[in-house]
Amino acid sequence: MENALRIPARRALRMATATALCVAISFALDLSIPVVAPVFAAFLATQNRPLSLREGAALTLVVLFTTGSGLLLVPLLRHYAAAGVMIVGLLLFVAFRYGLRSGNNLVATFLAAGLTMISAAGTANFALAVTVVSALVNGLVLAVLVSALTHLLFPEQLDAAKRPGKRTLPEREAMRVAWRAAFVVMPAYLLATTDPASYMPIIMKAVSLGRQSCTTTARSAARDLIGSTLLGGALAISFWFALRLFVHVWMFFLWMLLFGLLVGRKIYGLSRTRYPAGFWLNSLVTMIILLGQSVQDSVAGKDVYTAFAIRMGLFLAVTAYACLMLLVFERRGRAG
Template identity: 60%
Template sequence: MPTERSPRVQRALRLATGTALCLAASFGLALPIPFLAPVLALVLLASVNRPLPLKAGLVLALAALLTTGVGLLLIPVLRYYPVNGVLLVGVCLFLLFGYGLRGGNNLIVTFLVIGLTMIPAAGVADFDLAATIIGALVKGLLLVVLIVAVSHWLFPDPPNAPSPPFAPPLPPEETGRVALRATLIVLPTFLLVLVDPASYLPIILKAVSLGQQSSTTARHAGRELVGSTLLGGVLAVLFWCALSLFVHLWMFFLWMLLFGLVLARKLYALSPSRFSPGFWLNTFITLIILLGQSVQDSAAGKDVYTAFAIRMGLFLLVTLYACLMVRLLDRRATRPAHGLT
């Protein structure tokens, strides 16, 4: 029996433990939008396999500053010049997704996209709601940095563990098309949030997750996007039923740890699967968002099951729309090639 775990085992344990710790701490501290921090922790732990150095922490702090600043500056533009404001948001989303596809930091892109959409959409309706989102981003970022450090201390990579290979960047001629696809996925959701920010804010997180799945092709769009959304919904229902047996913060942590370990085994290919890592990451993100909103609905005295059904229906609509965009743009990209043969 080897005395040291393999790097993939350590990373799976780190991902599940860090996400569960961040979820429990976020709800235990009653942070605003408590499911935002575990989503950011999940993305960070899945994309970075080393502890955050001081320079990376400063970059994240700068990203949070840019996120809040750009979001606040867009509020008066959207309020008094709505058409120009929406077009400006669309152009910024296109540039951000293009930056990420050319090898930029996906976590920075996620921060900026959330700030570019959630903060101005909330601020148009209620500035206090925008301030709540800013507080959630800042406090969530501080919590994520702390939890990530603890997770790497608990489950460090073995010495001289090879780093996972970086995904090859898309060809330059593909970058514009995929960035446009991601923009067209997120922008309609942004318009929906402008109508009712308080009800539809979580959908932006789902749309951002779908938009960043750059490797999805038209042939696998239904399986990758719709399948992961449905699986995330089913796991959220199972999680809720299990949590209902004994409602306690520690049980919340333990159940999330268990579900996280199952998904992390799939994500890091410790358990054979025919689905891509993006499928399992999107499933995990969907589970956290749906479950977090249901817990908040229960604490507020709302009808949890009706709210979950409505939210799940909206998630599926957004996902089906994302599949449509993938198919339309991929078909348009391949049409000239067919014409030459």
């Protein structure tokens, strides 16, 4: 019983510490897209163990493939937009299917985010695409290093760190779910191509929803997807007003640590809840994205509250569309 309580507590501490450190370091170093590192740190924490040498090598190859293919798609999207969009959709399907069948979910998530963000940025400005490449690589490297550090700070027994065998979906079911996730991401991607600088956070939110849609049923879609988005917005508002009491990077770290612990308790079952872990993880990711953009809006002198309201409205629209896709694909699956 003692070990059963200690292990979830350490995992919650790792997640909260990793996201808080990534937030503080990203904003202290003024990274171009500072929310990338904490978002990937949250995803990394769900693996409950550091990356192995093989997974690290695979992730390095994915980074090279993602950045290279994303930049190569830019000329195609500029001159043959329809063909370029279809290729992006196909690559999204391949990425999500890889995660569902035999691959690492983190690798699949980075592949989906990288392809969409880099190619969307390149349609407006090649220099912006290079900036996104730098932001993704720097954010991922920071997340991996912080994850390794938190595993040293809060280790757990080797047998406890082993993950249970991954449930592999049948080929037909994996293809259906992967197509569904790709359709969830595509509208946000198309919107981002119209103004990449403004709508880049929408892509990150859509990729997070696509990842969550792989484990959510149509019956619980509204509760899991829309509910977690609304909760993430509420957490971001609370965080923002708490941070205003004393604006400092270390207070940013401490508040992120507190909010990360509150959500981590739900994810790892320390505080019992009827909602699945994916619900709370999506809430945390939504909070990080919304809060990070609000901080950047404040630094740039923009109207934070108007920008937050518009961004939250877009997040809810993307989430409602994701719920619709779950319903449509489930009905087609039954009909088939």
